Amino acid sequence: MAKRLDVSDLDIYYDKFLAVQGVSMTIEPRSVTALIGPSGCGKSTFLRTLNRMHELVPNARVEGKVMMDEEDLYGPNVDPVRVRRHVGMVFQRPNPFPTMSVYDNVAAGLKLNNKRMKRSDMDELVERSLRSANLWDEVKDRLNRPGSGLSGGQQQRLCIARAIAVQPDVLLMDEPCSALDPISTGAIEDLIVELKRDYTIVIVTHNMQQAQRISDTTGFFNLKAIGEPGALVEIDATTKIFTNPGNTATEDYVSGRFG
Amino acid sequence: MTSLTKTPTPQDLPAVSDVPLTHGSLPRRAAPLTLLGSVLAGLLLFVLDWSPAWCALLAAAGYTLTVYLWSRRVEGSRKATDRVVTAIVTSAFLLALLPLVSVLITVVGKGLARFDATFFTNSMRGVVGEGGGVHHAIMGTLIITGLAALISVPVGILTAIYLVEYGRGRLARYITFFVDVMTGIPSIVAGLFAYALFELFYGPGVRMGIMGAVALSVLMIPIVVRATEEMLKLVPNELREAAFALAVPKWLTILKVVLPTALAGIATGVTLAIARVIGETAPLLIAVGITTGDNFDPFDGRMATLSVFSYYEYVSPGVPPEPSLDRAWSAAFLLIIIVMALNLVARLVSRLFAPKTRA
Numbered sequence: 001m002a003k004r005l006d007v008s009d010l011d012i013y014y015d016k017f018l019a020v021q022g023v024s025m026t027i028e029p030r031s032v033t034a035l036i037g038p039s040g041c042g043k044s045t046f047l048r049t050l051n052r053m054h055e056l057v058p059n060a061r062v063e064g065k066v067m068m069d070e071e072d073l074y075g076p077n078v079d080p081v082r083v084r085r086h087v088g089m090v091f092q093r094p095n096p097f098p099t100m101s102v103y104d105n106v107a108a109g110l111k112l113n114n115k116r117m118k119r120s121d122m123d124e125l126v127e128r129s130l131r132s133a134n135l136w137d138e139v140k141d142r143l144n145r146p147g148s149g150l151s152g153g154q155q156q157r158l159c160i161a162r163a164i165a166v167q168p169d170v171l172l173m174d175e176p177c178s179a180l181d182p183i184s185t186g187a188i189e190d191l192i193v194e195l196k197r198d199y200t201i202v203i204v205t206h207n208m209q210q211a212q213r214i215s216d217t218t219g220f221f222n223l224k225a226i227g228e229p230g231a232l233v234e235i236d237a238t239t240k241i242f243t244n245p246g247n248t249a250t251e252d253y254v255s256g257r258f259g
Numbered sequence: 260m261t262s263l264t265k266t267p268t269p270q271d272l273p274a275v276s277d278v279p280l281t282h283g284s285l286p287r288r289a290a291p292l293t294l295l296g297s298v299l300a301g302l303l304l305f306v307l308d309w310s311p312a313w314c315a316l317l318a319a320a321g322y323t324l325t326v327y328l329w330s331r332r333v334e335g336s337r338k339a340t341d342r343v344v345t346a347i348v349t350s351a352f353l354l355a356l357l358p359l360v361s362v363l364i365t366v367v368g369k370g371l372a373r374f375d376a377t378f379f380t381n382s383m384r385g386v387v388g389e390g391g392g393v394h395h396a397i398m399g400t401l402i403i404t405g406l407a408a409l410i411s412v413p414v415g416i417l418t419a420i421y422l423v424e425y426g427r428g429r430l431a432r433y434i435t436f437f438v439d440v441m442t443g444i445p446s447i448v449a450g451l452f453a454y455a456l457f458e459l460f461y462g463p464g465v466r467m468g469i470m471g472a473v474a475l476s477v478l479m480i481p482i483v484v485r486a487t488e489e490m491l492k493l494v495p496n497e498l499r500e501a502a503f504a505l506a507v508p509k510w511l512t513i514l515k516v517v518l519p520t521a522l523a524g525i526a527t528g529v530t531l532a533i534a535r536v537i538g539e540t541a542p543l544l545i546a547v548g549i550t551t552g553d554n555f556d557p558f559d560g561r562m563a564t565l566s567v568f569s570y571y572e573y574v575s576p577g578v579p580p581e582p583s584l585d586r587a588w589s590a591a592f593l594l595i596i597i598v599m600a601l602n603l604v605a606r607l608v609s610r611l612f613a614p615k616t617r618a
Contacts, residue, residue: 053503058427085506095497098614099519109505112515148614159501166505 002029002200003069003086003169005050010064011229012045014057019045021229023064025219027170032192032201034211034238037221037253042230043204046221047172050202051087052080068169088168092175094155096147096162102139105147105158106130109166125165133161134191153184160191164199171195173203177210189214208254212242220250283333290326290342297322319350363595370592373585383563384552389582393590395553396563399468400597403547403564404537406472406557407479412529414476415483422484423491424513441481449477450542457546466548468557471564474542479532486528490521523612530605534598540566565594 005027012020020042027033035043048054049062066073073083096105106126110117130136135157147158156176177185192214205211211218219235234247245251301318305311323346331339381392422431453474457465494517502512548561549571569590576583
């Protein structure tokens, strides 16, 4: 459970286009790392390299190293599908499977992989995951209803339950609250803070208050210049980034004086 | 202020106070009454022995012109254009409906004559003149179309999966192109292809049900590919990513997430493709021929099908011709019923398999 990620000199390409250059950072286990920065600077692209989702885009590739504890995620003979078994992901828009019930959505990680499991064990796993996602009390009476019938905030928590049901080591979140109202956002933020006891969490967000509220470490991404690749400008403890950043670009961005 | 020189000066535009918020409108019943008048005028011409086509055309044109000029005077040009376009679109719709209605009325009227029990239970073996039935042709149509579906549905769906989920680069482009080409193949060419193919193995003059099925699949595969492709493209990429993020391999993602999500559309597309080929005549005429008795073995000799049966009863009727012609119409009517039933099934299927949001 909860592994450390160590990224060194990571260059991310879309075909010949260098999107993100020279990222090095350490992501501590059992902590929340927030990635902030203007749109198009490569935060999400970087996030997707951490579970090898990036290479689903044709001709996309990376150079550099991403170590998860002692293993290189991009080493030879590493199977991307197995990487994703260890590194789960929650997306910007809630995406429960429309053909499946609430129950089946949570169990999807096992059922889609044809894993056999005793009914009682499966029930227990689904309940535990839904409880961890603070959703159990709201859906326990309608586990067999379609997952897409829930509200947006509930759907997103369902997706989080689905992601943690397979018990990953790391949980990636790509702007998980940007499609939600403040109440649902609050619920998910509380959930993230609870989840960091067991998981390593990396979250991309545009909401700087959110980064301040929930993260321990904050990384600021920016484009070096128009037409240049994005890069990690600075990463440090969240309080330091928001009160006394080491870089003027960071200070301009977090204080709203960007550009 | 120099940048504003190109915008119209106040003198070019009417003062805002001169543009009223209301405008005149035609009396409430004006348009329906004009329409009634034009229709009556058309009927009058019809009574005066004009051809019905001219009557309808003149009535439509008369209505459109009257309403346009009237509306333009009273309501202004935007409303008038609106009325003209409404009239034109409605006429086009009625025109498109005309052949359908005409065919339905004719076929139902003439086809009902022989809708009796004998028609459905007997074959044509030993029948000269009255009586006889299409039991053999119904079974033949079902067997041959069923076999065609059995061939084309897997090929079509797998091709579409390749094109949408895997196909990159040249091969995928070629396949798309040739699927497009296949859509345009005349059905008789498909029949000739099947004949030529089987002649290689069985020698000249060969006729078998399976040949008809092969010919029909040539016509059916591109329809299935197209329909399935469109449906697979509609599956949001987010669902695929969600499955990948759960460490589900690609083939399982396609099998268990993408296909079930698109199932309703695919099933509808397949049903409509079957409906499309079930009435084909030309390829079956070449590849399967016709027979008077029951032959339900698609790998052995000629079989009867509804469309070919209908054709032969019409081109080579007995003496007197009436019983044959009645049978031809009834067979055609039966085909229409089958196609309509398939369309209804398609709708039902799409409703049953659609992902439910509320339940």
